[in-house]
Amino acid sequence: MTQNQRFDLDELRALIRLAAEADIEELEVEGAHVKVRIKKARAVASAVLATGASPAGHAPADTAHGPAASEQRYTPIIAPMVGTFYRASKPDAQPFVQEGDAVEEGQTVCILEAMKLFNEIPSEVAGRIVSIVAENGAAVEYGQPLFLVDPSPAV
Secondary structure, eight states: GGGGGOOOOHHHHHHHHHHTTOOSEEEEOSSSEEEEEEEEEOOOHHHHHHHTGGGGOOOTTTTTGGGHHHHHHEEEEEOOSEEESSSSTTTTTTTOOOTEEEEEETOOOEEEEEEEEEEEOOSSOOEEEEEEOTTOOOEEEEEEEEEEEESSSOO
């Protein structure tokens, strides 16, 4: 690909914003040298978390205190894009966060790789990580929960 044919990531971000703001379920754009398909994640993931069911076969985060009540107070950190989820910056590095760690708003919690670009994902809430929902190295979809955070003030 030449410099003139290189895909602009700002254009991709604009397409994602367009799909989200216009409540478009699926958007496909094709150019001379690139084809982009954006598909909105189903609302099932958030409904599963709100009802206390375990997402993707994971055990509920806090079964000792009743899963339905505890799951509802947790705030998910959601994937802002489609990509590959990594808990650490390198394969041999320590993960950004572990279950039980305190996080601050804006703190990097993971990396999503999309189109050979590594994007640091910050926490949008302060609290304590109660569950790591996504598997390290797994593909994640836009809107998919990655972590559950207990935002209660006793952190």
